[in-house]
Amino acid sequence: MLASDLDTTHRFFVPAAKGTEGVLKRELAAFLGRPVRGQRGGACFRGTLVDGLQVCLFSRIGQRVLLAVGEGPADDGDALYTAARSVPWERMLTPETPFSVRATGGNAALRHGHFIALRTKDAVADRLRAHLGRRPDVDREDPAVRIAVHVAGDRACFYLDLAGAPLHQRGYRTEAGQAPLRETLAAAVLALAPVGAEEAIVDPMCGSGTLVIEQAQVALGIAPGLGRRFAFHRWPGFHGGPAQAAWDRLVARARAARRPTRAALMGRDHDPRVLEVAARNARRAGVAEWVRFEQRDARDLSGLPAGVTIVTNPPYGTRLGRRSRQLDGFLRHFAAACQACRPRPRLVVLTGHPRFERLFGGTPRRRHTLFNGPLECRLLVYPGDEAPSAE
Ligand SMILES: C[S@@+](CC[C@H](N)C(=O)[O-])C[C@H]1O[C@@H](n2cnc3c(N)ncnc32)[C@H](O)[C@@H]1O
Incomplete structure (x- = not known):
């Protein structure tokens, strides 16, 4: 077989x-x-x-x-x-x-x-x-x-x-808030930015916590497939055969690769219910001890550790197909809050808003187009006052 x-x-x-x-x-x-x-x-x-x-x-x-x-x-x-x-x-x-x-x-x-x-x-x-x-x-x-x-x-x-259920179904996100990012897309955003394994990050609009949890798994060396089963487990000839022995060795190697981290990892959102979901997801992902969640409006960026990178995926704000003016105002306020931080943090943002750059002001150091399902999005990286080591 x-x-x-x-x-x-x-x-x-x-x-x-x-x-x-x-x-x-x-x-x-x-x-x-x-x-x-x-x-x-x-x-x-x-x-x-x-x-x-x-x-x-x-x-x-x-x-x-x-x-x-x-x-x-x-x-x-x-x-x-x-x-x-x-x-x-x-x-x-x-x-x-x-x-x-x-x-x-x-x-x-x-x-x-x-x-x-x-x-x-x-x-x-x-x-x-x-x-x-x-x-x-x-x-x-x-x-x-x-x-x-x-x-x-x-x-x-x-x-x-080989996988069966798509690989973004890691097994930890059994609950989600509105418009959750696929885990695989969140991981791609972190790799494209790039965010270093020991970099401190905060997501001020974290929803179900995907970006912070994915980054915590990178920091802790947790293999993304450790928490789930795959289609090949049921293939004829797998059980008790050489492929199972090889799989067991890979899993042992993945477990041995776990490492501690000192990176500060934080998720914030204004919605307390979604923060409870994020905390439960973090527990299931095995990272709860290393991630802090707190309720805060994203227009208030006080209390961030120096040198932190903001990594976020703001609301899309499409209502009945029209972009809401409320969202534009919110993004301007968020931009002002970022500008007011001292030292100014590096900002990594995934947005589907076509006018985000105009509303936000400033010039991104990097711009990359990628797709969230059918939705064309842009990954924008704005430099901070202190360039972290991964840049
Ligand atoms: C597109 S969702 C983020 C999804 C998230 N990346 C995930 O994977 O679940 C945007 C989030 O922004 C939050 N949000 C909206 N307005 C906010 C505000 N003023 N302050 C903080 N969070 C806000 C929403 O509650 C929502 O969870």
């Missing part, structure tokens, strides 16, 4: 939010120690199954981990079926392995994801019936093996999804 073969080299694709491909590529190359190529919507590399497991455990920015198992022509539904049927699925599934198929992309003849998934599912089932005498059930809710198919131009590529 594929899950007991640690020697074969596979091609992997790791999707991520648009605009974070470069920083994802650097992250993966750093812990895999092998070349990684950035491409639109993610990064790809060649490696063994164990490399794929490493990405599940250690990547803070990647959204999924897809192992390519075959590809072929997909000019129409019949070609797609033939291509899907030529993949040796009997190396990945047994008749007792419920599976699901998720489709992305498309072309002129294959416009609907549902149809692409259906034709692929039929091909998988028919191939398994021909090779094993029986076919497994499809289970969209709780599959043991998740197949992904991507159609682009006249080709289809078939993948096994």
